[in-house]
């Protein structure tokens with residue numbers, strides 16, 4: 534898998550560099566009582582917003598990052614079936630809450646040259662709550678999971694999409710979707726589109742726009758549905774629904790899925806990291 538290295542830590546987070554390399558000593562321990570009394574709901578929200586795009590924590594699958602279930606029982610970088618960086622494979626210690634805090638405060642300083650690229654360190658106010666949540670869900674807590682009404686935030690329809698589907702949201706609202714229409718005997722027609730938070734769609738191609746919405750509440754999984762128009766290929770429109778879950782994993786590749794368009798036309802869909810700052814705003818539509 535291709536990994537994108539974002540070298541931001543040297544610039545923006547030089548101030549956070551007091552977080553030490555693990556070799557330079559043991560980070561402060563966090564007491565069991567502090568963890569047991571932490572706010573599980575806040576920890577869960579922080580995990581969903583910052584980690585769930587790449588990690589499951591209950592018994593589950595590896596995404597871009599390894600499944601974290603049982604992580605406190607194993608040595609760093611030893612989760613079977615996951616391809617870790619040489620750094621994590623070579624770090625010979627077991628995770629503790631204190632070490633996890635040091636890692637989340639500044640992953641690139643704590644274990645230099647690792648493959649985990651997060652846009653910003655976990656803020657101090659979220660760290661204990663998040664670690665407590667991870668301990669409960671990964672099977673490391675010796676205290677019970679708190680009983681919470683409405684345990685599944687995703688079904689709370691009073692919340693905005695950004696909170697109910699944070700991984701989907703972060704992936705689709707900040708990156709570029711590229712469609713390549715195959716044209717027999719000709720080069721592909723390639724167009725980049727940007728799904729916007731207000732439900733509109735803009736593009737790098739003049740005249741291409743559209744809208745999107747989330748379809749949920751039916752018997753099937755929640756779907757991300759969109760309609761696009763203005764393409765320079767017949768018939769110039771495209772309507773498609775894809776499960777939210779499939780759009781929540783941050784995978785970057787020009788060819789992630791294939792769609793069948795008009796008259797068996799093949800359209801390759803893919804996602805590229807980021808988007809230009811200045812996109813051509815879609816025309817405002819009435820209503």
Ligand code: HEC
Pocket residue numbers: 580583584585586587588597598599601604608609610611612616617618620621633637646647648649650651655783
């Ligand atoms: C963009 C994807 C991504 C995000 C977001 C992310 N991680 Fe990771 N994480 C990874 C990758 C990739 C690795 C493996 C790193 C390596 O091998 O160098 C990893 C490794 C880890 C490990 C080490 C696991 C082990 O078995 O040793 C822990 C713990 C971890 N991540 C926790 C977190 C937490 C908590 C968050 C949320 C703040 C988070 N990660 C956010 C991709 C991510």
